[in-house]
Amino acid sequence: MKQYFEQASAQWVRYSDYEWKKDGKGILYLTPAADAKPIMYDPLADDENPLRICWNCAKVYVAKRKDRDFCGASCRKQFDARKQDDTH
Numbered sequence: 194m195k196q197y198f199e200q201a202s203a204q205w206v207r208y209s210d211y212e213w214k215k216d217g218k219g220i221l222y223l224t225p226a227a228d229a230k231p232i233m234y235d236p237l238a239d240d241e242n243p244l245r246i247c248w249n250c251a252k253v254y255v256a257k258r259k260d261r262d263f264c265g266a267s268c269r270k271q272f273d274a275r276k277q278d279d280t281h
C-alpha cells in the first residue's frame with residue numbers, strides 16, 4: 194500500500210503538443226512535437242481530477258468537495274489528534 198502511494202504521488206510529465214509520425218514500415222505513432230514543452234503534471238493535484246489521497250490513511254478516494262483532504266470524518270479526527278500531539 195505504501196509503495197502504491199509513493200508511485201501515485203510521483204510527478205508525471207506530459208507535453209504541450211503532440212504530432213503523428215510514420216516510421217519506415219508505415220506505422221503511425223504519436224510523439225511529442227518538436228517545439229513541445231514538457232509540463233510537470235501531478236494527476237492527483239489536478240483540480241479536474243476528483244481523486245485524492247487521504248492525509249491520514251493514504252488511501253485514494255473520490256473527493257466530493259475540493260477542500261476535503263481526508264477520506265472520512267474519522268480520518269480527519271485521527272489526523273487532527275496526531276497534529277496536536279506533535280505540537281506539545
Ligand SMILES: [Zn+2]
Pocket residue numbers: 247248249250251252263264265268
Ligand atoms: Zn483516510
